[in-house]
Amino acid sequence: MSNSEELQQLYIRASEKTLAKWATHPDIGRVREEAFYEPHKLAITSGIQPALTPPLSQLLHELHELVHNDSLADVMPYTGLHFTFFAITMPLYQFRDISMLDQQLPAIFAEHAQNLVATISNLRLVALPNQLLIAGTPDVESQSAKAAFARQLLDSPWREKLRDRHGDIPLPPPFWHSTLLRYQAEFIPQRFRDYFLAHQSHNYGNVTAQVQLAFTNYNWTEVHSVSGD
Template identity: 40%
Template structure:
């Protein structure tokens, strides 16, 4: 299980790797798109009240990107932090999730309605994204791992595998994606935005974990039927 220092080191290393890609743009992977915007996925996560520092960060980012059609920036009303996504983006009006009773029982047993707090929030850079990531409590890391393992033993195992590209363990990051940029790397002005704020900390967020059917940015979020 990752300690606080381990997770902070992972975040720092990922941003350092990204800085290297920005210096050598030819090394960036070709941008092939993000999640399908017209489809929804099943996920667990929180939609917390925003602290003043996070709200201010979103306002600054929105101001910077307001005239850039390639920038897909998180809106404050859609802010969320995913605890664990369960499926890829598969669902629309024609295809709805089915046989969810067992999933609801699993989620209730392992995480639903529990308070999740993520502290020491900081920006983390990917080549064409900006994340707001932080440190969970040790108990929450264990809780997510237990929920992951329970899903692996359930009828949802294959969809979980598809969502996380066959990974055998949950993703290490605890984050919200503040910006997706529809190109291989961020433009210079957003690189500078990150570099000017990379050492800043944005406090903590907390909220109760919910099980939802959501669009890629949680602009659409509903209870499972």
């Protein structure tokens, strides 16, 4: 998906579907017993770690204020700001595994994204039933690089890891996003819904940073970059 307007419409439709679900489920529903992702292991992924801009800093501050000691609410730490380029595996690894990485993966990454600086523009909130995302539209070069990187990985032995991570959806996924809030239940509570409704039309600006291949924990507060040289 290369047209920025089409991508913005995709975000709007995702939020509209969520609003319809919220309307029929005023409570949080079933509490999840399992975590969204294994919190103590590392995944192989790619993405950017941009500077925390004033609009995004304020957004995170307001979301943290809404937590109210709610243990089910997991809001992105200020040090964890990132936007996914292309996620490759589930969290499967320990730190000791990094040195044993098959060098085919860094080589493929280097071919398509070495020294690539990505810009994601027109950032907006996107609602999922139990999550809030911040998502935007990428520059054309980054869009093309992501698609080419995904295609080559799908033609490599990494394809099974990709399917384990993403399921049977077409790859790469269209969203360019970061998850700001994960709520450990079927649906987020009313205070977060109200926040989304009040801010869904707000433009949070742009972010820019170099794309990196890395082993990270689920919220990018632990990041071990992998060289593609």
